[in-house]
Amino acid sequence: MIRLEGDTLPFFKDLVDQALRNVGEPVGEEAEFYVCRLLVDMGSKNLDEGPFGVRLLSSSEPVVLRSIGDGTLFLSGFFPERVKSKGLSSSYFASVGSSAYGILSSRAPRQVQSMYGELATQFHQLQRALEGVREMCDAMGMDLGDVALRWLQTRSPILERRMRELGMVLPRPRSVQ
Numbered sequence: 510m511i512r513l514e515g516d517t518l519p520f521f522k523d524l525v526d527q528a529l530r531n532v533g534e535p536v537g538e539e540a541e542f543y544v545c546r547l548l549v550d551m552g553s554k555n556l557d558e559g560p561f562g563v564r565l566l567s568s569s570e571p572v573v574l575r576s577i578g579d580g581t582l583f584l585s586g587f588f589p590e591r592v593k594s595k596g597l598s599s600s601y602f603a604s605v606g607s608s609a610y611g612i613l614s615s616r617a618p619r620q621v622q623s624m625y626g627e628l629a630t631q632f633h634q635l636q637r638a639l640e641g642v643r644e645m646c647d648a649m650g651m652d653l654g655d656v657a658l659r660w661l662q663t664r665s666p667i668l669e670r671r672m673r674e675l676g677m678v679l680p681r682p683r684s685v686q
Contacts, residue, residue, distance in 0.1 A: 586639025
């Protein structure tokens with residue numbers, strides 16, 4: 510079992526666990542831990558190193574491939590509105606990022622090859638999980654009225670859970686007969 514230390518790792522581990530349950534696609538413990546570390550480390554990384562696709566085509570260095578995979582996963586999962594505002598799609602980021610992780614899995618040390626392979630094959634699910642983490646982070650700073658308003662727009666299970674935490678009693682859906 511992988512042990513997390515520090516203040517932010519357990520926080521992100523809880524959020525990533527919840528988000529992966531909501532997505533319904535389990536990932537391996539190493540890949541999940543990698544995503545938690547990614548969230549912690551992204552605060553100190555520069556993501557503006559040029560277009561990801563161009564960088565993928567022009568370099569096969571493991572450090573560059575990892576940077577491409579990490580950057581595309583983080584931006585498209587945690588900041589999907591930024592991706593859309595640039596006229597790009599999350600499927601483009603998934604294609605570039607999963608390719609980078611896939612190439613990296615064949616060039617990485619044997620002990621982490623399967624983890625990078627899983628990041629490549631589960632990229633779309635991890636994007637969706639990071640969107641859920643972002644939604645949970647946003648909801649933590651909202652009052653009940655704001656959460657309820659956003660929930661009415663999205664019907665997000667994450668926001669529904671937050672409303673219950675804030676004391677709102679929601680009716681159970683009626684069964685259709």
